Amino acid sequence: MIEKPETLDNRPQTLDRPSSREAAHRPSFIKATLAIVQKDLSAEFRSFELISAMLVFSLLVIIIFNFALELDVKVRESVTSGVLWTTFAFAGTLGLNRSMSVEKDRGCMDGLLLAPVDRSVIYFGKAISNLIFMLIVEAIVLPVYSMLYNVNLFRLDLLGVILLGSIGYAAVGTLLSTMSAQTRTREVLLPILLFPVAMPVLLASVKACNGLLTGAEFSEVLTPLNLLIVYDVIFVAIAFMVFDFVVEE
Amino acid sequence: MIEVKKLVKRFGLKTILRGLNFSVEPGEFVALLGPNGAGKTTFLRILATLSRPSLGDVKIAGHHLPADAAQVRARLGVVSHMPLLYPDLTAEENLRFYARMYGIGNMEARIIQVLEMVGLENRRKDLVRTFSRGMQQRLAIGRAVIHDPEVMLFDEPYTGLDQDASEMLDDVLRSVAAEGRTVVMTSHDLARAEDLATRFDILSRGVIAASATHTELNNTNLLTFYKQALAD
Numbered sequence: 230m231i232e233k234p235e236t237l238d239n240r241p242q243t244l245d246r247p248s249s250r251e252a253a254h255r256p257s258f259i260k261a262t263l264a265i266v267q268k269d270l271s272a273e274f275r276s277f278e279l280i281s282a283m284l285v286f287s288l289l290v291i292i293i294f295n296f297a298l299e300l301d302v303k304v305r306e307s308v309t310s311g312v313l314w315t316t317f318a319f320a321g322t323l324g325l326n327r328s329m330s331v332e333k334d335r336g337c338m339d340g341l342l343l344a345p346v347d348r349s350v351i352y353f354g355k356a357i358s359n360l361i362f363m364l365i366v367e368a369i370v371l372p373v374y375s376m377l378y379n380v381n382l383f384r385l386d387l388l389g390v391i392l393l394g395s396i397g398y399a400a401v402g403t404l405l406s407t408m409s410a411q412t413r414t415r416e417v418l419l420p421i422l423l424f425p426v427a428m429p430v431l432l433a434s435v436k437a438c439n440g441l442l443t444g445a446e447f448s449e450v451l452t453p454l455n456l457l458i459v460y461d462v463i464f465v466a467i468a469f470m471v472f473d474f475v476v477e478e
Numbered sequence: 479m480i481e482v483k484k485l486v487k488r489f490g491l492k493t494i495l496r497g498l499n500f501s502v503e504p505g506e507f508v509a510l511l512g513p514n515g516a517g518k519t520t521f522l523r524i525l526a527t528l529s530r531p532s533l534g535d536v537k538i539a540g541h542h543l544p545a546d547a548a549q550v551r552a553r554l555g556v557v558s559h560m561p562l563l564y565p566d567l568t569a570e571e572n573l574r575f576y577a578r579m580y581g582i583g584n585m586e587a588r589i590i591q592v593l594e595m596v597g598l599e600n601r602r603k604d605l606v607r608t609f610s611r612g613m614q615q616r617l618a619i620g621r622a623v624i625h626d627p628e629v630m631l632f633d634e635p636y637t638g639l640d641q642d643a644s645e646m647l648d649d650v651l652r653s654v655a656a657e658g659r660t661v662v663m664t665s666h667d668l669a670r671a672e673d674l675a676t677r678f679d680i681l682s683r684g685v686i687a688a689s690a691t692h693t694e695l696n697n698t699n700l701l702t703f704y705k706q707a708l709a710d
Contacts, residue, residue, distance in 0.1 A: 255552060255581050257581070267575075268571075268575045335560060335565070336558065336560030336561075336562050337562050339556075339558070342528055343527070347548070477530060
């Protein structure tokens, strides 16, 4: 039974229409992008559905690896980047799926598409939100990993590589999760689409992290690092260009 | 306000709209009626810029679709049977988000104004997930009018509402139309359509099969007119 508003008789039956036709205004690209990011963060910090799922999964993965591998000190450093990026990639996929299904399941994607903004605003808003969620999970996973494996991961160069890798993964993941969200088999389809396309970013991240952790020459790290930067730039540019077609019915 | 000429929409080999012609004058309230699968939702999604026409000419408020889609979206409010609201945000936060997406100045005053209009000012701080279906639908109308659109599209807005909630929605729809907006509403509820709309268009097999205003219906019952249009 719906409750009738107490002030039904008193409430205005018409709205005062703005003389300046506010309807014709359009928000700036940055303001609209930030509105989407803020909306996603507010909703997530109230429910913690997405971050908690990613976090629990990540912690389980690193604990399982810890027991499964039984590593000595030298081997630990060489497998750290692989274990970390495997964890980030799978946890990231969980988050990407959830982030886009929230929009799709309640028709909110239509609400976003109805806004008088360039559609790439939606892409950038969602990609930044997804990146923030990934970084939050990584910020919790890294100290836990450091304690479990007794490896120092708090180095600026290493954190920089993790940031670049996460940007690339969120950039391509947001685009592909938007595509897969429109299908019935999105949970299955996203990893199938995402992992082959994100392979360069994952390999480059693993190689760069590995080089830094094993104390390799900077020139050895430079190649995967350059690849990461180029990949990030290319994928953000591609997503900017094709997102309109991806969301088109 | 809305002008559609020879509109065709195909999904693969299936043709949904077959050369549809349709026009609406400013301030008119048109009820778009028809059986399931007639193409009502597809047509409304094209008007809402959510789907591209395969062929034909669509013009809203002087802007062509899909070329001027962003300009059209700024003048359009859309309400469907899904509320397009975020359950983990409050009523106020939902409206604030959409107000920001539409670049509305004097946002807070506008949000209060809209919440009063849909009778939810006392629930402004409550999460949308705690709202009944009827309250969500009223807030959905608030979301759709937040930017003061000239044209409103309603796609089966009464779906899933109980009697009380439907009556409440009637009031909100009347107040939306009373502001001089142009309204197009799809519905299966002929009695409600007859009560609210000023014109009735019957969509059948992808074209407008018949059209009549209240005056043109004269003493004919809308149900009789509807059945006759589908039989022809």
